[in-house]
Amino acid sequence: MMPRMILPKTAIPEWVARLRETYTLIAPKPIKDRFVFAEIDSASDFTLDYPTSILPPKKALLPPRETLIRFDNHNAYAEPALDPPATVILGVHTCDLHAIALMDKAFTRLYADQHYEARRESLTIVSVECLKPCSEEAFCKDMDTLNVPERFDLHLTNLGDAYAVDIGSPKGEALLQEFSPMQEAAPEDRRSYDRVLSNKWSQFSYRLQAGAYELPSTLNLGFKSTLWEELGERCLGCGACNLVCPSCYCFDIQDETDFSLNVGERYRMWDSCQLSPFAVVAGGHDFRPSRANRLRHRFLRKYRYQTQATGMAGCVGCGRCAQACLVEIAPIEVLNTLYRRCLATERKP
């Protein structure tokens, strides 16, 4: 891939101001010493050079709470809520972009989810190339999410004084139209771009002992491992790992009405497979009754089931779950321990 355009950093405030006229803008905003994807008004509100965000940008596509249906029983009325605003999200890391690619697949396979599709359609994503590791907990190089996926809108690479801009879609191209500071990339820009990208890869190290392609079989072999019981003893069952995960999208559906009990909405909200009622069925039977069962389900879903169902891993290696976990359950440690134990078991005669 070769960048087509160059955006001088000095032009960013003007660009953001122009985008603000047409779009709701979301970008990594500093809050204390961390960053959150939040609505912004100008370039001074955010930075494109940030380690990682507390919550992933998935909330722009699957809000923590989203109205699905508005109803009024008096008038036998029920209509879908499908009115997302045109939004641009700036500064998305490639791991999060890969997670969005998984959500695209999950929300369109078998049944197309129009609520997701409407948000996806009205959203333009400006992603940025990661040039150095963002945290101790990340293992994006292992999960092969350190590059831009097939589907993107605009992708920026930091060249120092300017950003190289790759255009991936008409939606992305529309953000640049008639913006004169944006220039065609010159040969020296392309050399600079090559240099930056060549320097980048050695900054990142592999963290997993297993290759990503070995994870589905590792998880299968390790299904009955005692590791899950050990981790279940530590796990608090709080569900923080689900909330901060860019590729967790399970939800619950609930109704809410006003005092008339007739007018209201049906909404979905993020749910967590780590919470005890998640797999309970009518009659009260729980198919994953212990924290060990539920934790194992999460790992199996991330590294095996999603690959079986969609062809894509359910984890992009962003490391947020390890940062959020109060008892330091980290995928790198879990996967490496499981892999070592599986190898040890296999070696036994």
Next chain:
Amino acid sequence: MTMNVSLHEKLNATSIYLPLQSRIVDVRPLTPGEKLFTIELPHGLSLQHTPGQFVQVSILGVGEAPISVSSSPSRSNGTFELCVRRAGSLTEALHRLEPGDPIWIRGPYGTGFPIKRFRGKDLLFAPGGLGLAPARSLIQEVLDQRSMFGRVMILYGARNPSELLFTDELKQWQKHENVEVHLTVDRPSPGWEGNVGVITTLFSKVHVYAPNTVAITVGPPVMYRFVLIELLALGIKEGNIWLSLERRMKCGVGKCGHCQIHHLYACVDGPCFTYAQVKHLSEAL
């Protein structure tokens, strides 16, 4: 009239979560805890379901729940039936509804029983408790094309006689010259003349030719463990034992994750599975 348009096509046009206002045309108490609702879709729409499939039933403002269709497509006549046990807030509210009241429906969802593959086979039905509701859809369909199948055997059990569902229909099936019916209750009441004991005590009453038998068993998780032992002991092949796995599907369309059984979603890959398909999945049964 748009008789050939299915509910499914109509619904999926705007939002897969939007139910359609339908009408209750009949309510019949079956037991102290269960009622049978006859439901009519609007605009002459037809459900076009397969036995074993479910619909998402809702009362706006109360909530939504997955419920198996308990009538057969062959007897649909523009309506379908749901057998509902009073168990939670939604079913509690459903039990208060009367003929003429609105009810909101989306579906049908899931993979039902592959009835065409059952042709020429002997069919052994072993539903327990509320499991008769989805099984009845298939039984009716089979009886309405009776000549297409071999023997039809129904083993059905409930905790006590008052909890037996569809007692009128059970009597009809017992009178049917081409259907073998065996009933049992765990705890008899005065006047009960049938078998006493759990459903597994009925298996010694039927003699099956295992290579040509398909078994259909639907019931609570605990029942499967015992019924499966009996079916396998009869020599019925794992791929010929059909189950319906109950889960609390929230979306019904393979997204929300609640009904996931390992890599399978009960709402789209099931709820009807063969034992061969799920026996190695530790969280299935």
